[in-house]
Amino acid sequence: MDLPGQLSSLLRAGAVLTGDDMSAYLQDWWGRQTGSALCVTLPKTPEDVAAIVRACADAGHAIVPQGGRTGLTGAGVPGAGDRPPVILSLSQMRRIRKIDAINGSIDVDAGCVLSDVQSAAICVNRLFPVSLGAEGSCQIGGIISTNAGGTNVLRYGTTRENVLGLEVVLPDGTIWNGMKSLRKDNAGYALRHMFIGAEGTLGIITGAVLKLHPLPTAHATAWVGVSDPELALRLLNRLQSCCGERLTTFELMNAEQLEGVIAYRPTVPSPIDAAWHLLIELADISGPELLSEMLLASLEAAMSAGEILDAAIAQNGTQRDNFRALRHGTADANRHIGHVLSADISVSVSSVPRFLTAASAAVRTLYPEAQIVVVSHMGDGNVHFAVRFSHGDWGSYDDPAGTVIAIRTIVNDCADALGGSFSAEHGIGRKLIDELRKRTDQAGYQSMHRLKDAFDPRGIMNPGCVLGEQDQVS
Amino acid sequence: MDLPGQLSSLLRAGAVLTGDDMSAYLQDWWGRQTGSALCVTLPKTPEDVAAIVRACADAGHAIVPQGGRTGLTGAGVPGAGDRPPVILSLSQMRRIRKIDAINGSIDVDAGCVLSDVQSAAICVNRLFPVSLGAEGSCQIGGIISTNAGGTNVLRYGTTRENVLGLEVVLPDGTIWNGMKSLRKDNAGYALRHMFIGAEGTLGIITGAVLKLHPLPTAHATAWVGVSDPELALRLLNRLQSCCGERLTTFELMNAEQLEGVIAYRPTVPSPIDAAWHLLIELADISGPELLSEMLLASLEAAMSAGEILDAAIAQNGTQRDNFRALRHGTADANRHIGHVLSADISVSVSSVPRFLTAASAAVRTLYPEAQIVVVSHMGDGNVHFAVRFSHGDWGSYDDPAGTVIAIRTIVNDCADALGGSFSAEHGIGRKLIDELRKRTDQAGYQSMHRLKDAFDPRGIMNPGCVLGEQDQVS
Numbered sequence: 001m002d003l004p005g006q007l008s009s010l011l012r013a014g015a016v017l018t019g020d021d022m023s024a025y026l027q028d029w030w031g032r033q034t035g036s037a038l039c040v041t042l043p044k045t046p047e048d049v050a051a052i053v054r055a056c057a058d059a060g061h062a063i064v065p066q067g068g069r070t071g072l073t074g075a076g077v078p079g080a081g082d083r084p085p086v087i088l089s090l091s092q093m094r095r096i097r098k099i100d101a102i103n104g105s106i107d108v109d110a111g112c113v114l115s116d117v118q119s120a121a122i123c124v125n126r127l128f129p130v131s132l133g134a135e136g137s138c139q140i141g142g143i144i145s146t147n148a149g150g151t152n153v154l155r156y157g158t159t160r161e162n163v164l165g166l167e168v169v170l171p172d173g174t175i176w177n178g179m180k181s182l183r184k185d186n187a188g189y190a191l192r193h194m195f196i197g198a199e200g201t202l203g204i205i206t207g208a209v210l211k212l213h214p215l216p217t218a219h220a221t222a223w224v225g226v227s228d229p230e231l232a233l234r235l236l237n238r239l240q241s242c243c244g245e246r247l248t249t250f251e252l253m254n255a256e257q258l259e260g261v262i263a264y265r266p267t268v269p270s271p272i273d274a275a276w277h278l279l280i281e282l283a284d285i286s287g288p289e290l291l292s293e294m295l296l297a298s299l300e301a302a303m304s305a306g307e308i309l310d311a312a313i314a315q316n317g318t319q320r321d322n323f324r325a326l327r328h329g330t331a332d333a334n335r336h337i338g339h340v341l342s343a344d345i346s347v348s349v350s351s352v353p354r355f356l357t358a359a360s361a362a363v364r365t366l367y368p369e370a371q372i373v374v375v376s377h378m379g380d381g382n383v384h385f386a387v388r389f390s391h392g393d394w395g396s397y398d399d400p401a402g403t404v405i406a407i408r409t410i411v412n413d414c415a416d417a418l419g420g421s422f423s424a425e426h427g428i429g430r431k432l433i434d435e436l437r438k439r440t441d442q443a444g445y446q447s448m449h450r451l452k453d454a455f456d457p458r459g460i461m462n463p464g465c466v467l468g469e470q471d472q473v474s
Numbered sequence: 475m476d477l478p479g480q481l482s483s484l485l486r487a488g489a490v491l492t493g494d495d496m497s498a499y500l501q502d503w504w505g506r507q508t509g510s511a512l513c514v515t516l517p518k519t520p521e522d523v524a525a526i527v528r529a530c531a532d533a534g535h536a537i538v539p540q541g542g543r544t545g546l547t548g549a550g551v552p553g554a555g556d557r558p559p560v561i562l563s564l565s566q567m568r569r570i571r572k573i574d575a576i577n578g579s580i581d582v583d584a585g586c587v588l589s590d591v592q593s594a595a596i597c598v599n600r601l602f603p604v605s606l607g608a609e610g611s612c613q614i615g616g617i618i619s620t621n622a623g624g625t626n627v628l629r630y631g632t633t634r635e636n637v638l639g640l641e642v643v644l645p646d647g648t649i650w651n652g653m654k655s656l657r658k659d660n661a662g663y664a665l666r667h668m669f670i671g672a673e674g675t676l677g678i679i680t681g682a683v684l685k686l687h688p689l690p691t692a693h694a695t696a697w698v699g700v701s702d703p704e705l706a707l708r709l710l711n712r713l714q715s716c717c718g719e720r721l722t723t724f725e726l727m728n729a730e731q732l733e734g735v736i737a738y739r740p741t742v743p744s745p746i747d748a749a750w751h752l753l754i755e756l757a758d759i760s761g762p763e764l765l766s767e768m769l770l771a772s773l774e775a776a777m778s779a780g781e782i783l784d785a786a787i788a789q790n791g792t793q794r795d796n797f798r799a800l801r802h803g804t805a806d807a808n809r810h811i812g813h814v815l816s817a818d819i820s821v822s823v824s825s826v827p828r829f830l831t832a833a834s835a836a837v838r839t840l841y842p843e844a845q846i847v848v849v850s851h852m853g854d855g856n857v858h859f860a861v862r863f864s865h866g867d868w869g870s871y872d873d874p875a876g877t878v879i880a881i882r883t884i885v886n887d888c889a890d891a892l893g894g895s896f897s898a899e900h901g902i903g904r905k906l907i908d909e910l911r912k913r914t915d916q917a918g919y920q921s922m923h924r925l926k927d928a929f930d931p932r933g934i935m936n937p938g939c940v941l942g943e944q945d946q947v948s
Contacts, residue, residue, distance in 0.1 A: 102711050103822040103855070125715070149658050158658060161635055176917040181822040183854035184623050184632060185895040186671055188902060188910050188940060189922045193667030197660055214718040237576050241599070244688040244759030245719050285718030348577040348655040380657040381577070424658040436662050443650040447929070448663045454928035455921070466662060 003059050003086065004039040010051045015042045015092075025087050028077045029070050029134075030335065034430070035078035037064070040087040046167055046175055046206040049088065053204065054173030056086055062463045063088050065200035067142025068113065070134035072344070073429025075199040076142060079464045088204060090141045096120050097207070104212040105164055105181040110141030110205045117210065126212035129156035133331045141205045147197035149425030151327070154379030155248045155283075156213065158425070159196070166192040167207035171456040181209050194451065199427055200462040202455045216248075216283035220295040221314040223323045225274025229353035231307045232278055232378060236349070238307070239280070242298045246291065249281035250379030251327050252352075257373045257386075261326055264333035268325050271312040278378075279327045330375045334386060341407050342386040345415035346424030349381045359385055359414040363407060370407075382424040385411050412439065433468040477533050477560065478513040484525045489516045489566075499561050502551045503544050503608075504809065508904070509552035511538070514561040520641055520649055520680040523562065527678065528647030530560055536937045537562050539674035541616025542587065544608035546818070547903025549673040550616060553938045562678060564615045570594050571681065578686040579638055579655040584615030584679045591684065600686035603630035607805045615679045621671035623899030625801070628853030629722045629757075630687065632899070633670070639683035640666040645676070645930040655683050668925065673901050674936040676929045690722075690757035694769040695788040697797045699748025703827035705781045706752055706852060710823070712781070713754070716772045720765065723755035724853030725801050726826075731847045731860075735800055738807035742799050745786040752852075753801045804849045808860060815881050816860040819889035820898030823855040833859055833888040837881060844881075856898040859885050886913065907942040 001009070008016040017025070017040040025040045026033045038061070043049045056063050062085035066076045078085050090111035097107040101124040108117055114135040121128040130143060132150035142148075144166070148159045156162065165180040168191075178192050195203055226232045232252055239247050255275050262270055282291050292313065299311045314320035334342065347355045360372050373386040387407050412422040412435060422435050437445065452459075452467055463469050475483070482490040491499070491514040499514045500507045512535070517523045530537050536559035540550045552559050567585035574580070575598040582591055588609040595602040604617060606624035616622075618640070622633045630636065639654040652666055669677055700706045706726055713721050729749050736744055756765050766787065773785045788794035808816065821829045834846050847860040861881050886896040886909060896909050911919065926933075926941055937943055 100822060100824050102707065102824040104714075105822065147660050147664070149660075153657060157635070160664070161631070170917060170921070174917040174920075176921060177915045178918060179893075180895065181893065182820045182895055182898070183627060183823070184820045184851075184856045184898040186621050186623075186899055186901045187895045187897040188914060188918070189676075189925055190621070190634070190667055190671050191918055191921055191925075193664055193670075194925075197664050202663075214714050216718070233576065240578075240688050242759070244690070285716070346656045346658045348574060348579065349657070350574050350576040377658075382658045419653075419655065421654065421656055421659040421661045423661040424656070425660055427660045428662060440662060441651045443644060443648040444652060444662070444665055446648075447644070447650060447665055450928045451663055451665075451668075451925075454924045 003055065003061055006055055007039065007041055007052060007086070010055060011041065011043065011048055016040070017042070022087070025066060025089060026077060027069065028074055029072060034074060035080045036084040037078050037087045038084045040089055042089055042092045044092050046169060049169045049204055049206050050173050050175050052086070052088055053169050053171065056460060057171065057173055057458070060458060060460065061086060062460050064462055065204045066090065067111070067139035067145070068134065068137045070138040071142065071146055071429060072426045073431040075146065075427060075429035075462065075465050079430045081464065090139060090206070093206065099124055100181065101126055101212070103181055105209050106212055107179060107181070107207065107209050108140055109207055110139065112140045114138050114140065114143060121212050122215065125215050127215045128162070128210055128212055130159050130162055133328055140208055140210070144196050144205055144208055145199050146427040149377065149380070149382060151249050151251060151377060153377060154250055155245055160193070162211045163192060163196055163208055164211050165209035166195055166205055168195050168203040168205050170203045171461050179207055179209050197427065199429065199465050201452060201466050202461060214285050216285055218284045218286055218288035218291045219320065220282045220288070220291040221320040221323050222280045222295055222299060222311050223271040224278040224280055224299065224311040225272035225309040226276045226278060226307065227274065227309055229276060229356050232276060233350065233353055234307050235278070235302050236379060238302055239298055243282055243294055246282040246284050246294070247379070248283045249279060251279040252374070252376040252378040253277050253327070253330065254372070254374040256371055257330060257375045258326065260337055260373060261329040261333045264336050265325065265329050268322050271323065272310045274309050279323055334373070337388070341404055342384055343408060343411040343422070344382070344384055344424050344426040345412060345420055345422055346382045347415055347418045347420035349379065351418045351420070352376060352378055352381060352383060355383060355414055355418055355420065358417070359411050362410045362414060363387055366406070366410065428466045430464050433466065436466065437468070477529065477535055480529055481513065481515055481526060481560070484529060485515065485517065485522055490514070491516070496561070499540065499563060500551060501543065502548055503546060508548060509554045510558040511552050511561045512558045514563055516563055516566045518566050520643060523643045523678055523680050524647050524649050526560070526562055527643050527645065530934060531645065531647055531932070534932060534934065535560060536934050538936055539678045540564065541613035541619070542608065542611045544612040545616065545620055545903060546900045547905040549620065549901060549903035549936065549939050553904045555938065564613060564680070567680065573598055574655065575600055575686070577655055579683050580686055581653060581655070581681065581683050582614055583681055584613065586614045588612050588614065588617060595686050596689060599689050601689045602636070602684055602686055604633050604636055607802055614682055614684070618670050618679055618682055619673050620901040623851065623854070623856060625723050625725060625851060627851060628724055629719055634667070636685045637666060637670055637682055638685050640669055640679055641681035642669050642677040642679050645935050653681055653683055671901065673903065673939050675926060675940050676935060688759050690759055692758045692760055692762035692765045693794065694756045694762070694765040695794040695797055696754045696769055696773060696785050697745040698752040698754055698773065698785040699746035699783040700750045700752060700781065701748065701783055703750060703830050706750060707824065707827055708781050709752070709776050710853060712776055713772055717756055717768055720756040720758050720768070721853070722757045723753060725753040726848070726850040726852040727751050727801070727804065728846070728848040730845055731804060731849045732800065734811055734847060735803040735807045738810050739799065739803050742796050745797065746784045748783050753797055808847070811862070815878055816858055817882060817885040817896070818856070818858055818898050818900040819886065819894055819896055820856045821889055821892045821894035823853065825892045825894070826850060826852055826855060826857060829857060829888055829892055829894065832891070833885050836884045836888055837861055840880070840884065902940045904938050907940065910940065911942070
């Protein structure tokens, strides 16, 4: 029997798709199809996943684990290759297994959608803090496998910091049960951290125990205009000194980015006229008045010190939603505008202004016509640095692909020079494997290979992702 | 040339110790010597460390990396064996390399003493939150290698959550430079997490970038008496709902433990008479009066609800120090009293009362004469569960070693039954390798071996620690 037939016999009816039924599973977030698959499998349980992996392992056949397909570097969809892989979609595994408010933990299937987990936490008066544009469709297994960031990292860390335990099907088809709900556990190596951020190349996450936090019920939100990022940095420092952990969000964008959002969503007005804009949010367990006073006092002091041009504090929920919509609308707006090269770099928070100055100057030297579009999770040092050309059409360049690579190199070099990273929150996927090879210290790169070879010696787990195609794939 | 001679030729004069000069380096925290060493090396730089490792690797000779020797499971001192290892002490590497207050990061040598790092952070108005009894002598490399916990985990996480980057000499003598100061970095596998908590068995940490937090300047501290742990849990839930992240410390001990501390440090009086005692602390960036009011209001509400018997809020710094001294004095008091079997288990926070009931009943059934001494980081689910016999002298038992093992098994079985861990914060070392083998899910245990074999195929890095003696050591 061929492999799809064999897999069908292992699973319930309708759990293996082939032909045109696969089309949705082959497209990435941009709606592009970059490769093909032998079949798509839709397991319901960890045991189903293990059975699929064992069958593929026996056949030496590659597997691409797939979540909500919202990743931006192509880890969850197949690349081009001679031997199309089996897609293993976790989308049918979306049970919330257990929730323990006092312990601050929730046990979920890997296919749960992020926003469903957020809602379940709120029902027991707790917060699951990972929040990002794709939260309505991205899945828990996906955000763990890419160690997703988002807009709350400043206060709550990345996804990694919010995972207590994992259940993983290893490349040999055995199930590792690491579903611990513990805040402290030093019983041997911390295996879960190997799988977090590994983009499905070391095993398939089927379940997770996530950390919940006290639910803030008081918020204070402001939109602030500044003349340059250096002054934004001073404001950040001021807010951290005055407000401590209450500071949840500190997001920077330039006027070009804001214009793009408003052009795409003209119903939301720009609150302030400035070269650089900040969305700032404080949150606390209680005391909304105190929180607003604290934010107001800090912003007044910043105004007196000449750090900021103007500020608007949201007076009600609608205003707050409007401010947030301006920030959260960036990804959709940029996708809509299209032809935007985007780098996802990080540097130390204190180096963000220096990075912006250096990268802008370097790009403009080579491409004076370039428009630079910046949106940055400044509070955690992550900058999405995009370059756009007014005519928009790459076809007018002699070598569009070469131009993309040239600009990416310039921008990532600037991050490197400041001890930064060329991949802050989007991961490597299939798109940045050359950058990883080029920019990782040699001992580190060899160690990554050592890890991959130890856990997936035949290279069947998401080959072509992170470390590139494995030689061992038969 | 023999290996000590060869190492001497690689290092500065006086950097290799032999004979009686080694004695201090062979003793653990209890002052016991459990094994011997070929020599002790005292490198000054990562390059020194790399040179020592290369020489040992060439000779196939085992290395025991050593920090402040405050570990409680023997990872940092040699065990017994036919071929004494080379001790590599990081104690001469104690430079603070860099500090960046705005980024909230500090770069240090692995040999820096924890309290020196805490002080350096305070100098720039920041907090390094890891705090534990041994902070005056334990070293950064050691607390990272054991993923130390302590009394602030409830709010700030374990050491792991406070490490941004690492520099590690790998078992082949190459240096991995992972000294990144980034809050977000998804460029490939998160190698640092492999080495954190690995107890020196995968490589030697020579430097680290640590995360700093806003420095709380307001504190409110209370000593609270409760009649049983179930009511303590209700109080914890109440405080988390009312105070959110301000709740920094929630430590439980029973009257037997408190009596032991007071007997050892009679200058500090017991604030309250109760079967169970709690040290509770709130901290905030500012507003000590608000914080005291918040704590008072919560405790008054708890009193009205019948959750607590009595409470004393510290009225000044001396009182606060006295309350803290009662908690921090437990380790020294228990060491002084001696003959105390101590388990370091964790369960979900909500299961702490159930664990205490089950473990106490199980021990008392077999040993009715046992005195049970409990001190617990209840806020993070970690319980130090000790058993003492009034006559103190193990010699009076037919089989003292067997009794130790029997009690440990009973207590750890109770943790297991609740999905807990037999090693919450002390690690495995040389003391708990059989427990790890016995209590780890098979796929997980095999994965640990796979990791060890991939990074240290010859088993020269701290053999006999975590996974037990490696067959491969030549």
